[in-house]
Amino acid sequence: xxxxxxxxxxxxxxxxxxxxxxxxxxxxxxxxxxxxxxxxxxxxxxxxxxxxxxxxxxxxxxxxxxxxxxxxxxxxxxxxxxxxxxxxxxxxxxxxxxxxxxxxxxxxxxxxxxxxxxxxxxxxxxxxxxxxxxxxxxxxxxxxxxxxxxxxxxxxxxxxxxxxxxxxxxxxxxxxxxxxxxxxxxxxxxxxxxxxxxxxxxxxxxxxxxxxxxxxxxxxxxxxxxxxxxxxxxxxxxxxxxxxxxxxxxxxxxxxxxxxxxxxxxxxxxxxxxxxxxxxxxxxxxxxxxxxxxxxxxxxxxxxxxxxxxxxxxxxxxxxxxxxxxxxxxxxxxxxxxxxxxxxxxxxxxxxxxxxxxxxxxxxxxxxxxxxxxxxxxxxxxxxxxxxxxxxxxxxxxxxxxxxxxxxxxxxxxxxxxxxxxxxxxxxxxxxxxxxxxxxxxxxxxxxxxxxxxxxxxxxxxxxxxxxxxxxxxxxxxxxxxxxxxxxxxxxxxxxxxxxxxxxxxxxxxxxxxxxxxxxxxxxxxxxxxxxxxxxxxxxxxxxxxxxxxxxxxxxxxxxxxxxxxxxxxxxxxxxxxxxxxxxxxxxxxxxxxxxxxxxxxxxxxxxxxxxxxxxxxxxxxxxxxxxxxxxxxxxxxxxxxxxxxxxxxxxxxxxxxxxxxxxxxxxxxxxxxxxxxxxxxxxxxxxxxxxxxxxxxxxxxxxxxxxxxxxxxxxxxxxxxxxxxxxxxxxxxxxxxxxxxxxxxxxxxxxxxxxxxxxxxxxxxxxxxxxxxxxxxxxxxxxxxxxxxxxxxxxxxxxxxxxxxxxxxxxxxxxxxxxxxxxxxxxxxxxxxxxxxxxxxxxxxxxxxxxxxxxxxxxxxxxxxxxxxxxxxxxxxxxxxxxxxxxxxxxxxxxxxxxxxxxxxxxxxxxxxx
Numbered sequence: 001x002x003x004x005x006x007x008x009x010x011x012x013x014x015x016x017x018x019x020x021x022x023x024x025x026x027x028x029x030x031x032x033x034x035x036x037x038x039x040x041x042x043x044x045x046x047x048x049x050x051x052x053x054x055x056x057x058x059x060x061x062x063x064x065x066x067x068x069x070x071x072x073x074x075x076x077x078x079x080x081x082x083x084x085x086x087x088x089x090x091x092x093x094x095x096x097x098x099x100x101x102x103x104x105x106x107x108x109x110x111x112x113x114x115x116x117x118x119x120x121x122x123x124x125x126x127x128x129x130x131x132x133x134x135x136x137x138x139x140x141x142x143x144x145x146x147x148x149x150x151x152x153x154x155x156x157x158x159x160x161x162x163x164x165x166x167x168x169x170x171x172x173x174x175x176x177x178x179x180x181x182x183x184x185x186x187x188x189x190x191x192x193x194x195x196x197x198x199x200x201x202x203x204x205x206x207x208x209x210x211x212x213x214x215x216x217x218x219x220x221x222x223x224x225x226x227x228x229x230x231x232x233x234x235x236x237x238x239x240x241x242x243x244x245x246x247x248x249x250x251x252x253x254x255x256x257x258x259x260x261x262x263x264x265x266x267x268x269x270x271x272x273x274x275x276x277x278x279x280x281x282x283x284x285x286x287x288x289x290x291x292x293x294x295x296x297x298x299x300x301x302x303x304x305x306x307x308x309x310x311x312x313x314x315x316x317x318x319x320x321x322x323x324x325x326x327x328x329x330x331x332x333x334x335x336x337x338x339x340x341x342x343x344x345x346x347x348x349x350x351x352x353x354x355x356x357x358x359x360x361x362x363x364x365x366x367x368x369x370x371x372x373x374x375x376x377x378x379x380x381x382x383x384x385x386x387x388x389x390x391x392x393x394x395x396x397x398x399x400x401x402x403x404x405x406x407x408x409x410x411x412x413x414x415x416x417x418x419x420x421x422x423x424x425x426x427x428x429x430x431x432x433x434x435x436x437x438x439x440x441x442x443x444x445x446x447x448x449x450x451x452x453x454x455x456x457x458x459x460x461x462x463x464x465x466x467x468x469x470x471x472x473x474x475x476x477x478x479x480x481x482x483x484x485x486x487x488x489x490x491x492x493x494x495x496x497x498x499x500x501x502x503x504x505x506x507x508x509x510x511x512x513x514x515x516x517x518x519x520x521x522x523x524x525x526x527x528x529x530x531x532x533x534x535x536x537x538x539x540x541x542x543x544x545x546x547x548x549x550x551x552x553x554x555x556x557x558x559x560x561x562x563x564x565x566x567x568x569x570x571x572x573x574x575x576x577x578x579x580x581x582x583x584x585x586x587x588x589x590x591x592x593x594x595x596x597x598x599x600x601x602x603x604x605x606x607x608x609x610x611x612x613x614x615x616x617x618x619x620x621x622x623x624x625x626x627x628x629x630x631x632x633x634x635x636x637x638x639x640x641x642x643x644x645x646x647x648x649x650x651x652x653x654x655x656x657x658x659x660x661x662x663x664x665x666x667x668x669x670x671x672x673x674x675x676x677x678x679x680x681x682x683x684x685x686x687x688x689x690x691x692x693x694x695x696x697x698x699x700x701x702x703x704x705x706x707x708x709x710x711x712x713x714x715x716x717x718x719x720x721x722x723x724x725x726x727x728x729x730x731x732x733x734x735x736x737x738x739x740x741x742x743x744x745x746x747x748x749x750x751x752x753x754x755x756x757x758x759x760x761x762x763x764x765x766x767x768x769x770x771x772x773x774x775x776x777x778x779x780x781x782x783x784x785x786x787x788x789x790x791x792x793x794x795x796x797x798x799x800x801x802x803x804x805x806x807x808x809x810x811x812x813x814x815x816x817x818x819x820x821x822x823x824x825x826x827x828x829x830x831x832x833x834x835x836x837x838x839x840x841x842x843x844x845x846x847x848x849x850x851x852x853x854x855x856x857x858x859x860x861x862x863x864x865x866x867x868x869x870x871x872x873x874x875x876x877x878x879x880x881x882x883x884x885x886x887x888x889x890x891x892x893x894x895x896x897x898x899x900x901x902x903x904x905x906x907x908x909x910x911x912x913x914x915x
Contacts, residue, residue, distance in 0.1 A: 007633060008615055009640055010681045011674040014661070015395035016645075018670045020045065021346050021364025025130060027069040027076065028331045032090060034340060034348065035076060036364060037064035042078055045362060047333075047340075047350065057117045060084060068131035070142060075120065075158065077144050079128035085146060086122035087158060123161045125154055129173060133158075135181035136192055143208075145194050149173040153196045153206065167206050169213055172199040178227055180253070185235050195239075197224035203241060205256060215256035221245040228273045229253075233291055240295055240309065242271035248297070250309055262312045268299040270330040272339075274306070279337050279354040281306055281316035298327040298341065304356050318356055319407035322349065324387065345386060361399040363390065369665025372652035373421045375442055380663055381428055382652065382671065383416040389430045389440065394673060402428065402445040408500045409447040410438060420461035422468035427485075429471055431458030437473055438501075439485060451483050452505045460520050464527050467547045470508075472530065474518035480532055481507035482550060509553050513540050516565070524571045529556075529592070531578060533566035539580050541595070557595040561588060567609045574617040581608035587622055589634065601632050603639045610653035612662070623650035623664055629674075645672050692718060699723065703730070708739075709746055716751055721758040728771050737774075744778045752779060753791050760800045769808045776801070 020043050021036040029035055033046040042057040042064055062082040069076045079085045127149035134143040142158040153174055155165040176197040184190055192208040203217040203224055222245035230238050237253035244267040250259045274280045274294045293309040302323030306316040325344040332339055338359070339351045346365035349358050367385040375381045380392045388411075389402040403409045414433035421428055421442070428440040437451035437458055456476035464470040474480045483504065514534030521532050523544070530542045530553075539559040545552030564583030571578055576592040587601035587608060606625035614621055619640070620632040627646040630639050648667030655662040665671040695718050702711035708731050715723040731740050747755065755775065762772035779788075788794055 007619055007640065007678075008631065008659075008676050009678045010676075011631070011641075011643060011662070012677045013645055013672050014675040015397070015673045016670065017363075017366075017392065017397040018668075019346075019365045020362070021342075021348065023328075023346060024064060025066050026329055026331060026340075026342055026348075027067045028333060028340065029069045029074065029076065029090075030071060031074055034331070034362075035067050035069060036348070037067060039063055042067060045348075047336075047338075057088060060086065066128050066131040068133050068144070070133040070158075071135055073142065075142075077131050077133070077158075079125070079131055079146065083124055083126045083128075084122050085125050085128060085131070085144070085156070087120045087144075087161070088117040089120050091116045091118045121161045123156055123163070125156070126150055127173075129175050130177050132177045132179055132194075134179040134192075134194075136179065137183070143179070145177045145179065145196075147174040147177040147196055147198075151198070153177055153194070153204075155194065155208065165206070165208060165211055167196070167204075167213070169204055169216075170196065170198040170200055170202070174198040176224060176226065180229060182229050182231060182237050182253075195227060197227065197241075199223050201243070201245075203227065203251075217241075217251060217256060217258070219249045219251075219258045219261070220247070222267075225269050226271050228271055228295070230273045230293055232293075238293075240271055240273065242268035242297060242299075244268065248295070248307065248309070260312070262307065262309060264297060264299075264305075264307070266299045266301045268297050269326070269328055270298045272296045272330055272332045274332075274353070275334055278334050281355060296330070296332075296339070298330050300326045302326050302343070304330075304339070304341070304351065306356075316356070320403075320405070320409065322358060322401065322404045323347075324411075358401075358404050361390075361401055361404070363392075363397075363399045366390075366665075366669040366671070368648075368667045368669065369652045369671055370416070371418045372654045372663050372665045372671065373419050374654050374656050374663065375421055375428065376425060377656055377658070377661075380654070380671070380673075381419050381421065382665060383419050383430065384669075385415055387412045387414060387416065387432070389416055389419060389428065389438075391445070392671070397671070400445060402430075402440045403447050404445065406446045410450055410501045411447075412436065412438065417457055417459055418461050420463055420471070422463045423465055424468050427463075427468055429461050429463070431461050431473060431475075433457045435475075437461065437471070437483070439471075447501050449485060450501050450503045451507075452503055453481060453507055453510075454479070459518060462521050462523055464523055464547065465525055466527050470547065470550055472521050472523060474513075474521040474532060476517045478514050478516070478518065478534075479510055479512050480518060480521050480530075481511075482509035482553075484508045484550070508551055511542070511553065511555075514538070519566060520568045522569050522571060525573055529571070531569045531571070533569045533580060535565035537562045537565055537582075539566055539569055539578070539590075541578075541592070559588075559590050559595055559597075561597050562586070564607070567607065568611050570611055570613055570620075572613050572617040577617075579611055579613065579620060581611045581622060583607040585624075587611060587620065587632070599634075599637050601637050601639070603630055603632075603642075604628065606649075609649065609651060612653060612655045614655055614659045614662070621653070621655065621662060623653040623666075625649040627666065627668075629653070629664055643674065646670060703727065706734070708735075708743055712743065712747075713751075716754055721761060724755075724758060725762060725768060725771060728775065732771070732774075740774065741778050744775060745782055749787075752783065755779070756788075756791065756797055757793070760797045763801055763804045763808075766808065766811065769804070773805070773808070 020038060022039050024037040027035040032044050036043045036045060040061060040063060057078065060080040060082055062080045064078060065081055066079040067076060075087055075089050077085055077087050125146045125148060128146045129149055130147040132145045144156045144158055146154045148154065151168065151170045151172060151174060153167040154163055156163050174196050178195050180193040180195065193214060194206050194208060195203055197203045201220045201222060205214040207214040220243040222243050224241050224243045227239055227241045232238060239251040239253050241249045246263065246265055246267055248262040248264055248271065252259050272295060274296055280294060291310060295307050295309055297305050297307060302321050302325065303318045305314050308315050323343045327341055328344055329342040330339060337353045339353050341349045341351060343349065348362040348364055350360050351358050369382055370385055371383040373381050375391060378394050380394060382390050382392060384390055391400050403411050412430065412432040412434055416430050416432045418431045419428060426442055428442050429437055431437050435454045435456060435458060438447050439449035440446065441448055454475040454477055458473055458475050460474040462472050469484060469486050471483045471485060472480060473483065513532045514536045516535035519533050519535060521530065523530050527546050528544055530544050532540050540555060541557040543554045543556045562582040562584050566580050566582045568581040569578060577598065578590045578592055580588050580590065585604045585606060585608060588597050589599040591598055604624040604626055608622050608624045611620055611622040618634055620634060621629065622632065623629050627644065627648060627650060629643040629650065631641045633640050646664065646666045646668055650664050650666040652665035653662065660676050662674050663671060695714050699711050699714045702714065708727055711727050712724060715727060728740065731743065756779065759772045759776050762768040
C-alpha cells in the first residue's frame with residue numbers, strides 16, 4: 001500500500017529469486033519434488049505447483065557432491081565433500097488454517113503441510129561421485145551404493161549405516177552406479193546385482209549375494225555416462241548404455257554380452273527407457289511396432305531424441321533447440337508423464353513426454369542480471385547474461401523462455417544485453433551482442449521481427465511512449481537508430497532462411513551521437529525529445545517530430561558536467577527536467593529549457609548504473625555498483641532511505657507503472673521485488689511510540705511504588721540500559737545490597753543474557769563500573785561457568801569485559817597506594833606540639849587594668865618566675881625518653897644544627913604567653 005499523503009519513505013523485499021541449483025547430479029523425490037544441489041545445501045523444489053517452494057537441507061558446511069532418493073520409503077542420501085554421506089527423512093507438519101489462508105493469498109500455495117528434514121544418521125565414504133538406492137522388491141534392508149573416485153564401489157546398509165560390500169576392480173574413478181531393477185520372472189532365480197561405470201570405459205557387474213565380480217562389460221571407447229534396464233517381450237533381461245563415444249550399446253544381461261551398437265553421432269549424457277504404457281511421441285502412432293523398444297537420449301546437441309532400438313533409428317526429435325549449451329541430466333517422472341531436463345546452464349526444463357514440448361522452466365542459476373523490465377504487474381522480463389530472454393511470473397518466479405516452443409523462430413546467438421517493453425504491452429524487444437534486435441510477441445513468446453543494421457553490440461532499447469510502432473536502439477558502434485516496426489520495403493521482404501521471421505535491415509533514422517559507447521537512450525513522455533548517454537561523459541538531446549514526422553530529428557543541446565561516463569538518463573514525467581546517472585558517483589538534474597545543472601545528488605560510493613523517477617516526479621530511485629539502492633527527494637536533494645539487499649553491482653532496475661513496486665537485479669544473480677511499505681512503517685512506528693509511552697508510565701509508577709522487579713522487567717522490554725542502571729543505583733541507595741542481589745536472582749536466563757550485554761557497556765565507564773562489577777559478581781555467584789558458556793555472545797562479552805575490568809582494578813590499586821601518604825602525614829604531625837595562635841600586637845586590645853606579676857602576692861610571683869625554667873627541664877626530659885624512630889622523624893624536620901626548626905621562636909612565644 002502506498003502512502004496517500006507525502007512521499008514514499010520505505011520499501012521492503014516482498015519476494016526474492018536467487019540461485020537454486022549450482023550443478024551436479026539431481027534426484028526426484030516421489031512425494032516432495034526435485035532435489036537440487038546448491039553449493040553447501042540441497043533444495044527441494046515442488047513440481048506440482050506453479051509456485052517454487054523451496055525447503056533447504058543444510059547438514060554440512062561442505063559442497064554437495066551427490067544425492068539419491070529411495071523410490072518408496074521417501075528417504076534421501078546426500079554426499080558431501082567432507083566425505084560424509086547423510087541420510088534424511090522428511091517430517092510433515094500441518095499448518096494452522098489462518099496461516100494457510102495467508103499463504104494461499106500471498107503465495108497462491110494450496111498445500112496445507114510444510115516439510116522439514118530430519119537427519120537419521122550418516123557414514124563416512126571418501127570422494128563420492130554418485131549415489132544410488134536399491135530397487136529390489138520386498139527388500140527389508142535397503143542398500144545405498146556409493147561410487148567413489150578412489151576406484152571403489154561401496155555398499156552400505158541404510159538402517160544400520162554400516163558398509164556391507166567394498167568392491168575393487170576399476171582402473172580409475174568410478175563415476176556412476178545403479179542397482180538392477182528388473183522384475184523376477186517365473187522360473188528365474190532371485191538375484192541382486194549392482195552395476196558401476198568408470199573412467200576406464202568399462203561397466204562392471206557386482207553380485208551382492210556372493211560378494212564377487214560377476215562380469216566386466218567392455219564395448220565403449222569413452223566414459224559411460226548412464227545405463228538403464230528393460231525386458232524384451234520374450235522376457236529377456238536387457239540393458240542399454242550411453243557414453244561420450246557417440247554410441248548406444250545394448251547388452252544381454254543373461255549372458256552379459258554385447259548384442260549390438262547404435263551410432264547416435266553425438267556425445268551422450270543421458271539415456272532413458274520409455275515405458276510402453278506412458279504417453280510419448282510414438283505412443284499414438286499408427287505404425288507403432290509392438291516389439292519396439294523406445295529410448296530417449298540427450299547430450300551435447302541439446303536436443304531430445306527418441307530412438308527405436310530394434311530398428312536402430314531415430315523416430316522423433318525436437319524441432320527447435322532450446323538448450324544450445326547441451327543437456328547434463330534427464331529425470332523421467334513416469335507417474336506424471338513428464339521429463340525433467342537439466343541443462344548445462346543450470347536450468348531445469350519440464351517437458352511433456354507426449355510431444356516433448358516444454359511446459360515451464362525452473363531457473364536454477366541466472367548468472368548476472370543485466371537488464372529487467374516489467375511486462376505486466378505480475379510478470380517480469382529479464383536479460384540474464386545468456387542468449388535467452390526470460391519472463392518470470394510474480395511472485396512465484398516460475399519462468400518461460402521466449403521462442404522456446406517455436407520451431408520456425410529465431411533466437412539470439414550471443415548474450416542478450418538489454419530488453420524493452422512497448423507501452424501497450426504487446427511487444428518485447430531484445431538487443432544482443434550478436435548485433436541484432438528481435439521483436440517478440442509478449443503473450444505467446446514467439447519471435448516476430450529481426451532488426452539488422454548495427455555494426456556492434458546493441459546496448460540499449462526503448463519504445464516510443466504513444467505508439468508501439470517505433471523503437472529506438474543504441475549501440476557500441478556509436479550510433480542510435482529509430483526503427484519502424486511496420487516498415488514495408490519496396491523490395492520483396494527478406495526472411496531468415498532458417499525461419500519464417502521477417503527481417504528489417506534498414507532504420508528510418510541513424511545518428512552518430514557519441515565518441516564512445518552509447519549506454520542509454522530514452523524518449524520523453526510526449527515523444528517530442530530524445531536523450532542519449534555515452535561513455536564519453538556527455539548527454540545529447542534531440543528534438544523529435546513525433547510519430548507523425550519521425551524522421552524530423554534535430555540536435556538541440558549537449559549536457560556536460562560529469563567526470564565519468566554516463567550510464568543512464570530519465571525524463572521527469574511532469575517537469576521539464578532530465579536526470580542522469582554517472583560513473584562519478586553522482587546524479588545530476590538538468591533543466592531542459594536552458595540545459596543547466598539544477599541539482600547534484602551525492603551518496604553512492606561507486607558508479608550509479610540505473611535511475612528512475614517515481615511519485616509523479618517528486619522522487620528518484622537509483623541503483624549502483626556498490627550494491628545499494630537509494631531513494632531521493634528531488635526538492636531538497638536528500639537521500640530518504642538506502643536499501644541493501646545485493647552483494648554485487650545492480651545492473652537492472654525497473655519500476656512498476658503504478659509505482660507501488662520496483663524490481664532490482666544484479667551481478668549476484670538475485671532478483672528482488674520491492675514493495676512500498678511507507679504506510680505500514682508509519683503505523684508500526686506510531687504503535688511502537690504509543691506502547692513506549694505506556695511502558696514509560698508503568699515504569700515510573702513501579703519506581704514510585706518501589707516495585708523494582710516490575711520496573712526492571714519493563715526497562716528490559718523497552719531495551720533501555722541506562723534506566724536499568726538508574727534503577728540499580730536507586731536500589732543500592734534506598735534499599736540494601738541484599739535486595740540488589742535478590743532482584744538479580746529473580747531474572748530469567750534471557751534477562752541475564754541481556755544484562756551481561758549491558759554490563760559490558762557499563763563497565764567501559766569508570767563512573768558506572770561499580771554497579772557493573774556488583775551485578776557481574778552476583779551473576780557469577782548464581783550461574784556456573786558451563787551455563788554461562790552457552791550464551792551465544794559470551795566470548796565477545798568477555799573479551800570486552802576483561803581489559804576494562806583490569807583497568808579499574810589498577811586504578812583502585814593506585815588509589816590505595818596514594819592513600820598511604822595521608823597516614824604518613826598524620827603520623828608525622830602527631831609528634832609536633834600544638835602551636836598557639838598569636839594575634840597581632842596592633843590588633844590586641846590591652847586592658848591597662850590587668851595586674852602585672854609585681855602586683856601579685858609573693859608566693860604567686862615566685863611561681864611565675866620559676867615556670868620557664870621548669871618547662872625547659874620537662875622538654876629536655878621528654879626528649880631523652882623519645883623512641884629512636886620518633887627522633888629520626890623529628891630530625892627530618894630539624895635544621896642544620898640538629899635542632900627543631902624555629903625552636904627559638906617557640907620559646908619566645910611561650911614566654912609571651914606566660915606574660
